Amino acid sequence: MTRRDxxxxxxxxxxxxxxxxxxxxxxxxxxxxxxxxxxxxxxxxRLAKLGQTEVLEASKINPAMRDLFRVxxxxxRFEGAVGATSMLAFxxxxxxxxxxxxxxxxxxxxxxxx
Amino acid sequence: xxxxxxxxPIKLDMSHGLAELGGEPHVFHxxxxxxxxxxxxxDQSNIVDSRALLTRPAVxxxxxxxxxxxxxxxxxxEIFRTLGFGKLDLSxxxxxxxxxxxxxxxxxxxWLSKFGKSTSTVCHFAAGFxxxxxxxxxxxxxxxTETKCTARGDAHCEISIVxxxxxxxxxxxxxxxxxFGPRPAFATQTSIDEGAIIQACAGLPLSGDAExxxxxxxxxxxxxxxxxxNLLSFRFVRAMEKVGEVEAMAAQMQLVEAGRVCAFxxxxxxxxxxxxxxxxxxxxxxxxxxxxGMVAVVNALGWGRWSIAELKPGSRLELVVDGSxxxxxxxxxxxxxxxxxxxxxxxxxxxxxNLIYNADITQRPDLTPEFYEKTFQSAGVFVSREVECRAxxxxxxxxxxxxx
Numbered sequence: 392m393t394r395r396d397x398x399x400x401x402x403x404x405x406x407x408x409x410x411x412x413x414x415x416x417x418x419x420x421x422x423x424x425x426x427x428x429x430x431x432x433x434x435x436x437r438l439a440k441l442g443q444t445e446v447l448e449a450s451k452i453n454p455a456m457r458d459l460f461r462v463x464x465x466x467x468r469f470e471g472a473v474g475a476t477s478m479l480a481f482x483x484x485x486x487x488x489x490x491x492x493x494x495x496x497x498x499x500x501x502x503x504x505x
Numbered sequence: 506x507x508x509x510x511x512x513x514p515i516k517l518d519m520s521h522g523l524a525e526l527g528g529e530p531h532v533f534h535x536x537x538x539x540x541x542x543x544x545x546x547x548d549q550s551n552i553v554d555s556r557a558l559l560t561r562p563a564v565x566x567x568x569x570x571x572x573x574x575x576x577x578x579x580x581x582x583e584i585f586r587t588l589g590f591g592k593l594d595l596s597x598x599x600x601x602x603x604x605x606x607x608x609x610x611x612x613x614x615x616w617l618s619k620f621g622k623s624t625s626t627v628c629h630f631a632a633g634f635x636x637x638x639x640x641x642x643x644x645x646x647x648x649x650t651e652t653k654c655t656a657r658g659d660a661h662c663e664i665s666i667v668x669x670x671x672x673x674x675x676x677x678x679x680x681x682x683x684x685f686g687p688r689p690a691f692a693t694q695t696s697i698d699e700g701a702i703i704q705a706c707a708g709l710p711l712s713g714d715a716e717x718x719x720x721x722x723x724x725x726x727x728x729x730x731x732x733x734x735n736l737l738s739f740r741f742v743r744a745m746e747k748v749g750e751v752e753a754m755a756a757q758m759q760l761v762e763a764g765r766v767c768a769f770x771x772x773x774x775x776x777x778x779x780x781x782x783x784x785x786x787x788x789x790x791x792x793x794x795x796x797x798g799m800v801a802v803v804n805a806l807g808w809g810r811w812s813i814a815e816l817k818p819g820s821r822l823e824l825v826v827d828g829s830x831x832x833x834x835x836x837x838x839x840x841x842x843x844x845x846x847x848x849x850x851x852x853x854x855x856x857x858x859n860l861i862y863n864a865d866i867t868q869r870p871d872l873t874p875e876f877y878e879k880t881f882q883s884a885g886v887f888v889s890r891e892v893e894c895r896a897x898x899x900x901x902x903x904x905x906x907x908x909x
Contacts, residue, residue, distance in 0.1 A: 399873075417536060417618050417720075418614055418618055424869075445710060447705065447783075449705045453705075455698065455787050456784045456787060456788070459780060461710070468720075470779040472782045475783060477779075477869075479723075479779050481720070
């Protein structure tokens with residue numbers, strides 16, 4: 392059993408408004424679910440500055456659907472929907488520790504705790 | 506977001522629920538299904554020629570596609586990468602043979618993730634693909650064998666290509682296509698907008714990254730060859746039938762189990778994904794809407810047209826599948842069958858009900874192997890059967906999932 396397997400299910404706080412949980416991933420990477428009351432568009436636009444961003448404007452197809460963000464940067468990719476209560480992040484390869492630090496700092500700032 | 510259709514001329518044929526490239530139907534499947542299906546066949550290698558069963562269908566279907574597309578070497582490598590099989594370098598192959606090299610491999614990565622280190626090579630599909638590429642590029646028969654594999658601990662995967670090799674069968678191509686009847690009335694009794702979900706899914710970036718891998722829905726996806734699964738599964742059952750009745754039954758049960766594994770991991774991964782959070786969950790008003798939502802996503806995967814004909818909350822699902830890729834392939838390649846042949850969809854129906862009513866996927870559990878065991882060995886587990894199949898002459902395939 393790897394260290395990552397042993398950590399599966401562990402939860403920790405990112406500031407006071409975001410909770411993270413370590414999940415099982417299908418490859419050699421760290422998978423985290425970040426949960427908050429809502430990841431607003433403003434939050435996503437701030438997080439999008441961390442890397443290369445793709446947006447699927449699903450709300451234009453059906454207003455009941457939410458726009459999807461996927462951000463790729465050195466050592467990580469993260470994705471989620473505007474207004475959803477969770478965001479998935481995957482950390483892998485060189486720079487993954489720094490990437491997690493940057494993302495969590497950006498999350499704290501986005502939730503007004505910078 | 507940019508979709509796969511931009512990179513390859515994949516045509517979506519919604520009237521048959523299929524995606525087509527070079528005359529071959531393509532379907533999305535994840536590493537859980539791909540590797541489990543392979544292991545089912547490999548586990549019987551003492552009584553069947555598992556390596557040939559796993560490799561030859563790849564040669565047949567890929568060869569057929571490449572010939573239709575007229576791809577050059579770079580084009581062949583791009584197809585392999587874009588479909589999510591990994592990164593293949595064919596530069597070491599000439600008319601005299603040579604070595605193909607994989608710097609990343611879907612099957613090796615998937616095997617390591619699912620089963621740990623292997624004692625043998627595992628990239629049988631890739632070997633078949635490389636053999637087909639050599640046959641296509643040099644217009645002469647070759648035979649391929651994987652000699653190095655990262656799943657075994659090697660630094661990279663290598664496939665040896667030598668002149669010679671067996672004569673190939675013909676691919677079933679698009680198969681025996683069905684004419685779809687009207688959908689069951691119950692199929693639309695939901696708040697889920699299936700058309701919008703299919704349209705949105707078509708816009709997702711589901712093509713291979715720089716390593717030739719597609720990471721989406723929490724799994725590693727491939728846009729695989731439907732006829733690879735068909736020829737592999739149906740020939741495996743035939744080979745096991747030659748051994749004995751019990752062996753044939755065991756083979757069919759294992760293929761259905763592969764469908765359950767697929768549903769648990771792929772459907773489960775989808776229902777825990779960012780895409781589900783954005784596209785489907787906001788439309789779900791009831792737990793049953795999760796089933797309708799999943800069926801809408803399935804209808805974007807190239808698996809035919811799935812419809813829920815009846816859903817009794819917590820107790821019974823009746824599913825109708827028009828033009829399942831399994832029945833298309835079976836009827837075309839093998840003709841009429843005395844038995845139902847849609848193993849994947851049978852397992853999928855049970856898997857869907859277990860995810861919703863036993864695993865409570867709405868609470869986003871961690872989809873671990875231990876949780877799979879717990880879910881499928883619990884009291885009241887859902888089991889499914891195919892009660893009508895096109896391979897037996899029915900107009901559509903029908904499945905019932907009920908608690909044991």
